[in-house]
Amino acid sequence: MQFFADTPLLDLAPYAGLRTEVRAFLAEERERAGIDSWVGSWEGFDRGFSARLAERGWVGMAIPQRYGGHEKGLLERYVVLEELLAGGAPVAAHWIADRQTAPLILRFGTEEQRAWFLPRIATTEICFAIGMSEPDSGSDLAAARTRAEPVGNGWRINGTKVWSSNAHRDDWMIALCRTGGRTGDPGEGRPDDRHGGLSQFLIDLSAPDIAIRPIHNLAGDHHFNEVVFEDHDIPADRIIGNPGDGWRQVMSELAFERSAPDRFLSTFRLIVELVRAAGPEPDRLAAGEIGALVARLAAVRLLSIQVAGALDRGETPNTEAALVKEVGTALEQDTPEAARRILAETPPGDRAALLEELLAYDVLHTPSFTLRGGAREVVRGIVARGLGLR
Amino acid sequence: MSGNGDTVAAAFADAVRQALAPHFAAYEGPADRALEWSGDHWQSVADLGLPKLLLPETQGGGASLAEGAAAVEALGALGDPSPAADTAVLAWLLARQGATVADGPLVLAEPGCRVAWPQIACAIDPTGEPVAALAADSGALLNGVPASAPLPGATGDVAPFRQAMAAARAVQIAGAAAAALELTIGYVRDRSQFGRPLARFQAVQQHIAVAAAEVAAAAQIARTAFADLDRGLDRDDPFLAASAKIAAGRAGTIAAKAAHQFHGAMGFTAEYPLHRLTRAIWQWREDFGNEAWWSRRLGAQVCKAGADALWPTLAGG
Numbered sequence: 280m281q282f283f284a285d286t287p288l289l290d291l292a293p294y295a296g297l298r299t300e301v302r303a304f305l306a307e308e309r310e311r312a313g314i315d316s317w318v319g320s321w322e323g324f325d326r327g328f329s330a331r332l333a334e335r336g337w338v339g340m341a342i343p344q345r346y347g348g349h350e351k352g353l354l355e356r357y358v359v360l361e362e363l364l365a366g367g368a369p370v371a372a373h374w375i376a377d378r379q380t381a382p383l384i385l386r387f388g389t390e391e392q393r394a395w396f397l398p399r400i401a402t403t404e405i406c407f408a409i410g411m412s413e414p415d416s417g418s419d420l421a422a423a424r425t426r427a428e429p430v431g432n433g434w435r436i437n438g439t440k441v442w443s444s445n446a447h448r449d450d451w452m453i454a455l456c457r458t459g460g461r462t463g464d465p466g467e468g469r470p471d472d473r474h475g476g477l478s479q480f481l482i483d484l485s486a487p488d489i490a491i492r493p494i495h496n497l498a499g500d501h502h503f504n505e506v507v508f509e510d511h512d513i514p515a516d517r518i519i520g521n522p523g524d525g526w527r528q529v530m531s532e533l534a535f536e537r538s539a540p541d542r543f544l545s546t547f548r549l550i551v552e553l554v555r556a557a558g559p560e561p562d563r564l565a566a567g568e569i570g571a572l573v574a575r576l577a578a579v580r581l582l583s584i585q586v587a588g589a590l591d592r593g594e595t596p597n598t599e600a601a602l603v604k605e606v607g608t609a610l611e612q613d614t615p616e617a618a619r620r621i622l623a624e625t626p627p628g629d630r631a632a633l634l635e636e637l638l639a640y641d642v643l644h645t646p647s648f649t650l651r652g653g654a655r656e657v658v659r660g661i662v663a664r665g666l667g668l669r
Numbered sequence: 670m671s672g673n674g675d676t677v678a679a680a681f682a683d684a685v686r687q688a689l690a691p692h693f694a695a696y697e698g699p700a701d702r703a704l705e706w707s708g709d710h711w712q713s714v715a716d717l718g719l720p721k722l723l724l725p726e727t728q729g730g731g732a733s734l735a736e737g738a739a740a741v742e743a744l745g746a747l748g749d750p751s752p753a754a755d756t757a758v759l760a761w762l763l764a765r766q767g768a769t770v771a772d773g774p775l776v777l778a779e780p781g782c783r784v785a786w787p788q789i790a791c792a793i794d795p796t797g798e799p800v801a802a803l804a805a806d807s808g809a810l811l812n813g814v815p816a817s818a819p820l821p822g823a824t825g826d827v828a829p830f831r832q833a834m835a836a837a838r839a840v841q842i843a844g845a846a847a848a849a850l851e852l853t854i855g856y857v858r859d860r861s862q863f864g865r866p867l868a869r870f871q872a873v874q875q876h877i878a879v880a881a882a883e884v885a886a887a888a889q890i891a892r893t894a895f896a897d898l899d900r901g902l903d904r905d906d907p908f909l910a911a912s913a914k915i916a917a918g919r920a921g922t923i924a925a926k927a928a929h930q931f932h933g934a935m936g937f938t939a940e941y942p943l944h945r946l947t948r949a950i951w952q953w954r955e956d957f958g959n960e961a962w963w964s965r966r967l968g969a970q971v972c973k974a975g976a977d978a979l980w981p982t983l984a985g986g
Contacts, residue, residue: 291984
């Protein structure tokens with residue numbers, strides 16, 4: 280039951296210079312925004328920030344140069360990602376496209392799709408939303424009912440997607456739709472084959488016949504949306520890959536979504552401010568709590584880097600990505616609780632307002648940490664399958 | 670995903686398992702009595718070159734610290750109660766300080782602590798000087814290893830030794846915890862209750878998955894801390910060793926709990942081999958600073974360096 284026991288430890292030291300550049304960029308951006316720290320981790324949506332990041336060459340790093348990208352390795356890209364997340368930068372505008380849409384199109388898309396979409400992702404000209412969940416299909420993704428029927432020279436989409444973060448601000452969505460399941464349907468799916476007959480489509484969200492309705496979360500924020508398609512027609516060339524390959528494609532997408540540093544750095548700014556409040560001579564309780572958090576963070580980060588290395592080698596480390604998500608999100612959920620124990624004894628210090636804001640944000644968003652990217656129980660099920668328990 | 674690579678480290682770990690596993694019968698005895706030293710087992714340890722593994726090639730070693738981590742992890746996966754890992758690490762540390770290294774098993778004598786294998790192993794203090802003969806009148810450690818009474822004096826300046834041994838114990842715990850979970854996975858696949866294998870119950874699957882994830886993360890930082898010992902000691906920086914010991918202690922605790930829960934009463938018997946692993950975990954998590962001890966020190970180190978140094982410390986620059 281060992282993971283990566285035979286894989287050499289990866290060295291990110293060659294990218295030290297790059298780290299310094301990203302940190303300097305973030306310092307400039309904080310100054311521009313007039314803040315000490317961002318609050319809201321990677322859920323902050325700021326097209327201006329994303330565009331300036333792209334100008335520096337830090338979006339589309341893994342996209343080949345012929346498609347407008349920077350053709351860097353996934354480890355070099357990892358360094359930029361973790362620097363952005365550790366800084367709490369507002370990366371939501373370009374995050375989905377850069378993290379999972381670009382690799383998906385690169386791997387399964389047509390030449391025309393690559394040539395049109397990838398350069399625009401690299402400049403952040405177009406932003407992507409995820410179209411996986413539906414009212415009756417959450418953790419059970421294979422229960423998706425949104426249908427794409429072949430009509431004339433294209434596809435007709437009917438159905439509803441939910442929890443699509445930032446769909447009201449994004450330009451495109453990748454929607455998982457059912458194309459099979461009936462006699463003569465495209466794709467090989469049969470009614471008893473839940474994973475067959477699913478396909479992925481590129482949907483232009485600016486179309487006037489798509490209804491995008493807000494769903495506010497318990498903190499009052501508008502990230503989520505309900506996206507309704509009623510006889511929405513799209514051209515034939517908007518399907519990604521072959522009809523019926525959607526399930527396999529979506530699973531490969533999720534390996535990117537589950538192992539990245541966004542699965543353990545969401546509460547990092549709170550840890551930083553706790554250290555500041557505790558001061559150079561912390562009491563025993565604060566020291567012990569901070570030490571325990573930092574140790575867990577250091578551990579999951581190294582596991583996550585190993586997964587990045589596996590992805591870089593072209594492997595599909597689904598089990599390993601799930602391990603990262605399990606320990607990482609558990610740490611994220613434990614962070615505000617540790618903060619409450621520390622702040623029961625330690626005065627909040629000079630940045631009391633910021634600390635309070637970060638803690639409030641993290642407490643209110645705690646439920647989402649073990650839901651987004653796949654519910655905790657589903658993720659544990661993937662680990663269990665990898666261990667031979669299912 | 671598991672040890673199927675052809676790397677030098679993996680091959681070496683296999684060799685350790687194959688050579689030592691047959692000798693473990695010698696360590697099986699009444700669970701309420703201290704283990705008896707097995708000369709045959711130690712001979713195999715020596716034949717494998719483990720005691721001098723990390724010394725320079727001219728002195729019979731030549732393995733890198735990364736390769737050493739694989740060997741130590743294999744020892745952990747066996748629940749090896751001998752001071753094989755201790756000897757390899759202490760010999761390396763002594764050689765690093767320019768001291769001569771004697772043959773035979775070595776253990777660390779820390780002021781205020783009990784010393785394992787008195788009368789068998791050579792107990793050294795942090796200067797490398799042997800400590801006068803120790804009496805084994807204090808019963809056994811949690812894993813059955815005989816130990817001396819606590820040494821007089823408070824914990825002295827043994828920082829480099831403690832740092833290195835903490836990293837070693839973290840690697841051993843990672844090995845033992847993974848082995849305990851492997852044993853558990855095999856058991857729940859075989860054992861049927863309510864008409865189906867235990868492995869088919871989601872409650873069982875989920876609990877084991879949680880433990881496996883903690884162990885995977887701990888193993889990663891333990892190997893890294895061990896491979897990085899030279900640099901960590903040069904800079905007098907215990908960050909990785911401390912993090913590894915905390916993460917491994919936590920993961921080992923979670924894995925041992927899960928392993929026993931799903932083995933039921935069988936796993937609680939002296940006869941079933943699970944306790945060799947779980948008792949080892951319970952002892953090793955205490956050795957050279959437990960999670961609470963290291964957490965306070967790591968937290969103090971982090972706070973002293975300041976909030977804005979935290980990320981550069983984690984990122985290694």
